[in-house]
Amino acid sequence: MDQAIAVVGGTGNLGAALARRWAKAGKSVIIGSRQAEKAHEAAARLGAELGVTVRSASNVDAARAADIVVVTVPFASQAGVLEEIGPVVQGKLVIDTTVPLVPPKVARVQLPPEGSAAQRAQHLLGSDVRLVSAFHNVAAHKLATDQPVDCDVLVFGDDKAARSVAVELADCAGLRGLHAGALANSAAAEALTSILIFMNKTYRIDGAGIRITGQLDFSASAD
Amino acid sequence: MDQAIAVVGGTGNLGAALARRWAKAGKSVIIGSRQAEKAHEAAARLGAELGVTVRSASNVDAARAADIVVVTVPFASQAGVLEEIGPVVQGKLVIDTTVPLVPPKVARVQLPPEGSAAQRAQHLLGSDVRLVSAFHNVAAHKLATDQPVDCDVLVFGDDKAARSVAVELADCAGLRGLHAGALANSAAAEALTSILIFMNKTYRIDGAGIRITGQLDFSASAD
Numbered sequence: 086m087d088q089a090i091a092v093v094g095g096t097g098n099l100g101a102a103l104a105r106r107w108a109k110a111g112k113s114v115i116i117g118s119r120q121a122e123k124a125h126e127a128a129a130r131l132g133a134e135l136g137v138t139v140r141s142a143s144n145v146d147a148a149r150a151a152d153i154v155v156v157t158v159p160f161a162s163q164a165g166v167l168e169e170i171g172p173v174v175q176g177k178l179v180i181d182t183t184v185p186l187v188p189p190k191v192a193r194v195q196l197p198p199e200g201s202a203a204q205r206a207q208h209l210l211g212s213d214v215r216l217v218s219a220f221h222n223v224a225a226h227k228l229a230t231d232q233p234v235d236c237d238v239l240v241f242g243d244d245k246a247a248r249s250v251a252v253e254l255a256d257c258a259g260l261r262g263l264h265a266g267a268l269a270n271s272a273a274a275e276a277l278t279s280i281l282i283f284m285n286k287t288y289r290i291d292g293a294g295i296r297i298t299g300q301l302d303f304s305a306s307a308d
Numbered sequence: 309m310d311q312a313i314a315v316v317g318g319t320g321n322l323g324a325a326l327a328r329r330w331a332k333a334g335k336s337v338i339i340g341s342r343q344a345e346k347a348h349e350a351a352a353r354l355g356a357e358l359g360v361t362v363r364s365a366s367n368v369d370a371a372r373a374a375d376i377v378v379v380t381v382p383f384a385s386q387a388g389v390l391e392e393i394g395p396v397v398q399g400k401l402v403i404d405t406t407v408p409l410v411p412p413k414v415a416r417v418q419l420p421p422e423g424s425a426a427q428r429a430q431h432l433l434g435s436d437v438r439l440v441s442a443f444h445n446v447a448a449h450k451l452a453t454d455q456p457v458d459c460d461v462l463v464f465g466d467d468k469a470a471r472s473v474a475v476e477l478a479d480c481a482g483l484r485g486l487h488a489g490a491l492a493n494s495a496a497a498e499a500l501t502s503i504l505i506f507m508n509k510t511y512r513i514d515g516a517g518i519r520i521t522g523q524l525d526f527s528a529s530a531d
Contacts, residue, residue, distance in 0.1 A: 194493045196423070235521040239503060266506040270417045273503045276496035280462060281520070283489035287529050290522035297504070298458040299513035306510050 090254070091151030093117045093144045093158065093166060096127045098225035099182060100157035105131055106228065106258040108139050115140040117147030149173040153250065155180045156206070157220075160187065163202060167209040175213045180251050181206040182220040184278040192283040194276040203241060203271035217242035219251045221274040222281060223260060224292030236294025239265035239274045263297060264306055313477070314374030316340045316367045316381065316389060319350045321448035322405060323380035328354055329451065329481040331362050338363040340370030372396040376473065378403045379429070380443075383410065386425060390432040398436045403474050404429040405443040407501040415506040417499040426464060426494035440465035442474045444497040445504060446483060447515030459517025462488035462497045486520060487529055 090107060094100045095116035108114045108131060116131070118124035121143040128141035141147070148154045148170040154177055158166045163183045183202035187195045199205040203218035210216060219240040227234045238255035240262055242248040248264055255262025265274070281293040313330060317323045318339035331337045331354060339354070341347035344366040351364035364370070371377045371393040377400055381389045386406045406425035410418045422428040426441035433439060442463040450457045461478035463485050465471040471487050478485025488497070504516040 192493075193490050194423075194495050196419075196495065200417075200419070263507065264510050265503045266510075267416055270415075270499070270503055270506065272417050272419065273496065273499035276493070276499060280488045280493055280496045283493065284486065284520060284524075285522075287487050287489075288522075288524040288526065289528040290520075290524055292522060294521040296519040296521055297507060297513075298517040298519055299508075299511075299515060301507075301511040301513055303511065305512045 087113045088152035089113045089115055089150060090153045090155060091115045091117050091147035093148055093154060093156045093170060095157065096123045097157055099220065099228070101127060102225050102228035103155065103157065103220065103258060107254065108135055108137055110257040112257065115142060115147040115151055117142055117144040119144055145170050145173060153178045153180065155182065157182045160185045160202060163206065164209060167206055171210050174210065178215045178217065178247050178250055179210060181216060181218045184221050184275050186279065192279050192286065194279045196272055196276060200269060201272040201275050203268050207268060215244050215247040216268060217247050217251045218268065218271040219255060221278050222295050224294060227292045228258070234260055234294065235296065236260060237297050238262045241265050241268050241271040241274070243268050310336045311375035312336045312338055312373060313376045313378060314338045314340050314370035316371055316377060316379045316393060318380065319346045320380055322443065322451070324350060325448050325451035326378065326380065326443065326481060330477065331358055331360055333480040335480065338365060338370040338374055340365055340367040342367055368393050368396060376401045376403065378405065380405045383408045383425060386429065387432060390429055394433050397433065401438045401440065401470050401473055402433060404439060404441045407444050407498050409502065415502050415509065417502045419495055419499060423492060424495040424498050426491050430491060438467050438470040439491060440470050440474045441491065441494040442478060442485070444501050445518050447517060450515045451481070457483055457517065458519065459483060460520050461485045464488050464491050464494040464497070466491050
């Protein structure tokens with residue numbers, strides 16, 4: 086049976102869009118929110134739209150019930166949410182999507198002292214959590230549609246098998262997931278989001294994304 | 309008359325490839341090298357190939373003679389070279405291409421304490437230098453050919469007019485130069501190079517690059 090995926094912060098723009106694409110692809114999704122009531126409403130709406138059952142709960146109950154926990158919250162909420170779900174995600178796979186944007190200068194790279202939001206997450210959750218980071222660069226409003234999204238998903242993590250799960254989740258959301266190396270490498274994609282925000286404004290782009298160019302041999306990555 | 313471009317470290321892989329593309333595009337190029345003799349040899353070869361005159365000198369003499377100074381040296385040489393040319397580049401436009409790769413783990417992001425090699429360069433050269441960073445992600449062996457290179461050049465700097473010069477130099481090297489914001493944003497492209505190195509290995513790519521996706525309105529960037 087498919088593993089259950091909790092989307093913590095699942096009523097936000099990115100979380101809702103991911104939950105919808107995964108539910109549509111037949112994944113077992115649990116929408117989490119700080120307020121369980123908001124999660125129930127979002128899950129009911131999504132379930133009705135897709136004709137499937139979508140579960141819902143508070144963030145911590147969603148994380149407790151799931152095998153894979155995807156964290157989609159603003160940077161300012163990251164520490165609080167991770168401390169809250171920490172006890173129930175030990176030993177699990179956590180996919181953190183946090184981008185360290187510091188308002189008002191969101192078009193300026195401002196990486197945290199730990200090097201990246203992903204390394205900060207690992208520090209906060211402890212080393213028993215299999216931590217991966219991904220989905221930093223995809224425009225949520227594009228992901229919320231049924232259209233293809235012209236953006237690669239760079240996946241970071243020190244455990245290759247854990248990365249592979251996130252790569253597959255990117256693929257089944259209609260994106261191209263790519264192994265991008267160690268968790269410390271997450272700084273690259275996190276920083277890139279500020280560049281994309283800058284470019285959206287400078288070149289009037291409706292949701293810039295990134296692509297890795299070149300001929301990729303996907304059989305090689307299975308080695 | 310065209311401004312003279314010194315390529316400091318112009319006998320290295322990236323420097324030689326940039327010098328060649330710019331000379332071919334009719335730019336006035338001065339190849340610099342630690343050893344003037346090596347620069348002379350490279351300039352003579354390039355001049356003979358293209359049927360143009362290519363000047364050459366030691367790094368510091370090349371920088372002294374030029375209006376625009378492009379620094380293409382390994383991270384380990386950055387500080388020494390910048391200290392050497394510092395006195396002769398005050399008030400000039402310097403384009404730093406340094407990527408903070410720390411062998412042997414070049415596929416791992418290891419940004420310097422200043423946040424980026426570009427900010428380190430500004431610190432070393434002082435605030436009278438108009439500093440821009442660019443050309444972090446392009447594969448030198450691809451740039452060395454006459455073929456199109458499938459890679460955008462992200463250009464960083466706190467002075468928009470200075471950035472525009474580097475954007476134009478990217479364009480006339482057959483790449484797509486893009487304004488990417490403040491000098492602090494350079495961390496994104498510098499970190500990305502380690503990701504591309506990781507992907508070249510993981511997916512057996514012959515020189516991965518990056519593209520910004522979306523519909524760009526180039527008239528907007530002139531505002």
